[in-house]
Amino acid sequence: MTPEEFKEARRKLGLTQSELGAILDTAPQTIRKWEMPDTRSTARGVNPVAARVMAWLMSGWRPPQWPQGRA
Template identity: 40%
Template structure:
């Protein structure tokens, strides 16, 4: 998942950085860093949780 895909997913979910961070167990700053491309790699657990949230939204 790229930073742009992460940001797009958050927006599709209608969540703020703070709200998504709370769901994922991350700080707002960590979410900001992911979206800005300042992290080396998005953890697979975070990617799976984003996918789960998107799938749940479609139902």
């Protein structure tokens, strides 16, 4: 999953970087770095486990940490 695909998936899910960070048990700053273009010096590649969880979220799975009031 590319940084652009990861960011687009988060937006489609209606999650903020902080909310996704809580679901993935990581800091919002890390989410931001995963979403940066690879050309940025502070960018990080998307974590493979996070990419897999994102795919599960996109398929409809919702963890207990899912924000209340979100579909």
